[in-house]
Amino acid sequence: MSETASYIAVDLGAESGRVMLGTMAAGELHLEEVHRFGNGPVEIEGSLRWDFDRLLSEVRTGIGLAAKTAAGTPLGIGVDTWGVDFGLIGDDGRLIEAPYHYRDSRTNGMMEKAFALMSKRDIYQNTGIQFMQLNSLYQVLAMRLADSAALARTGKLIFMADLLSYFLCGQVFGEYTLASTSQMMDMATGRWSKAIFEKLGLPIEIMPEIVMPGTVVGPLTDDVAREIGCPKIPVIAVGSHDTASAVLGVPGTGGNWAYLSSGTWSLMGVEIPKAIIDDKTFEYGFTNEGGVQNTIRLLKNIMGLWLVQECKRQWQREGQDLSYGELTDLASKAEPFFGIIDCDCSDFLAPGDMPTRINKHLAQTGQPTTDDKGQMVRLVLESLALKYRRTLEAIEDVTGDPIDVLHIVGGGIQNELLCQFAADATGKRVVAGPIEATASGNVLMQAIATGRLKGIDEAREIVRHSFDLKEYRPQDTPAWTHRYERFTKR
Numbered sequence: 001m002s003e004t005a006s007y008i009a010v011d012l013g014a015e016s017g018r019v020m021l022g023t024m025a026a027g028e029l030h031l032e033e034v035h036r037f038g039n040g041p042v043e044i045e046g047s048l049r050w051d052f053d054r055l056l057s058e059v060r061t062g063i064g065l066a067a068k069t070a071a072g073t074p075l076g077i078g079v080d081t082w083g084v085d086f087g088l089i090g091d092d093g094r095l096i097e098a099p100y101h102y103r104d105s106r107t108n109g110m111m112e113k114a115f116a117l118m119s120k121r122d123i124y125q126n127t128g129i130q131f132m133q134l135n136s137l138y139q140v141l142a143m144r145l146a147d148s149a150a151l152a153r154t155g156k157l158i159f160m161a162d163l164l165s166y167f168l169c170g171q172v173f174g175e176y177t178l179a180s181t182s183q184m185m186d187m188a189t190g191r192w193s194k195a196i197f198e199k200l201g202l203p204i205e206i207m208p209e210i211v212m213p214g215t216v217v218g219p220l221t222d223d224v225a226r227e228i229g230c231p232k233i234p235v236i237a238v239g240s241h242d243t244a245s246a247v248l249g250v251p252g253t254g255g256n257w258a259y260l261s262s263g264t265w266s267l268m269g270v271e272i273p274k275a276i277i278d279d280k281t282f283e284y285g286f287t288n289e290g291g292v293q294n295t296i297r298l299l300k301n302i303m304g305l306w307l308v309q310e311c312k313r314q315w316q317r318e319g320q321d322l323s324y325g326e327l328t329d330l331a332s333k334a335e336p337f338f339g340i341i342d343c344d345c346s347d348f349l350a351p352g353d354m355p356t357r358i359n360k361h362l363a364q365t366g367q368p369t370t371d372d373k374g375q376m377v378r379l380v381l382e383s384l385a386l387k388y389r390r391t392l393e394a395i396e397d398v399t400g401d402p403i404d405v406l407h408i409v410g411g412g413i414q415n416e417l418l419c420q421f422a423a424d425a426t427g428k429r430v431v432a433g434p435i436e437a438t439a440s441g442n443v444l445m446q447a448i449a450t451g452r453l454k455g456i457d458e459a460r461e462i463v464r465h466s467f468d469l470k471e472y473r474p475q476d477t478p479a480w481t482h483r484y485e486r487f488t489k490r
């Protein structure tokens, strides 16, 4: 077994996608970005969709570049994407329509319709998954209730990352961590939940077979390998859910640690050996998403930097194109604790004119509004940090274990102001890095699948030796605690 091994990681988020070449040698992981491309919703027939054909072509381009860049032939390709979304393929193996975007309005009011068919508590007891209208369950229910022709013609439903893999290697499968985000999988059996499909009248036969992360799915098809111009590299099921790969990429330094995968969304939680599905996790709204190597990701979705991304897009539309760096700089100089919002208010889920919606929320809660961009970004970041504190306290309450350190990973760590606010608001030591935790976890899972690594501990050891980490110590926490008390009383 040669010392050096390389793998191709395809990592797509809601805002951008990248193809990385990961090279493992001498206990270190080196990541090289060979291709990066934009991503975002496209409007088709008045609905929000993903431009799947473009994404697939970008992925193929990236794989070609990675294969050319690699010293030898990469040992595998792993694909991960955001959760819940899927494509439908017909019996002819072709995609029936452009996949829907989870922020499309077709799921408005769908949860209530589901609860009329099966109680909210029973759905939770079965799946252990948090309630978000964007969950796959409500997307499929919306199609059934709309007598969707596309659903009627469906041979197989395939989740986004696995759909990209399908068009690379021709194999239909449902990787476990990604499948778990759907709220259609029975957390106890790791199989599709018969109870949910029966009670909601959904076609279980269209669901793909669930496979565990680390499964070697199959080589690139002859056509794909020829068209890309690379060998028939095996496609490996990794933590197909980007957050599952990100959690494997957490360095996990000493003590009892929590993680925050920070990007469009903020996913905050802990890694546990067994799902916790009880009245407390139900009340707190915790989710038990599948992790790699038989772990569970107990976490909560927090609206995240989507709020800042959407403000930036609106100000751009209004002719002021400020970079994230410039916006954060303005925020650092703005008045502390000017106002506070509930970041997870469903008013903020859909795209479009976020500053106006934030001001409406401030006015509705008896707070002053603002047209100052720095002030608005600051109150968003402060509100996120206070939500992190609330979530961390809930994690400690549910697990009974105090958290010593908060690991923040992902693109969001470039917002150093938010990292510092997270330390200040929670009163916890924050360790930030790596930015590319998801791509790292993707490559490391392939290394485990190909026998180069024994498991999670060895993988995290490599993360600790391969990336620079930045520490943030809590400052001025009393002022934050005072603010937090006012926040929690709301």
Ligand SMILES: C[C@H](O)[C@H](O)[C@@H](O)C(=O)CO
Residues within 6 Å of the ligand: 013, 014, 081, 082, 083, 084, 102, 134, 181, 242, 243, 265, 267, 301
């Ligand atoms: C809907 C979100 O994409 C999902 O809940 C989240 O876990 C994710 O995938 C973030 O990339």
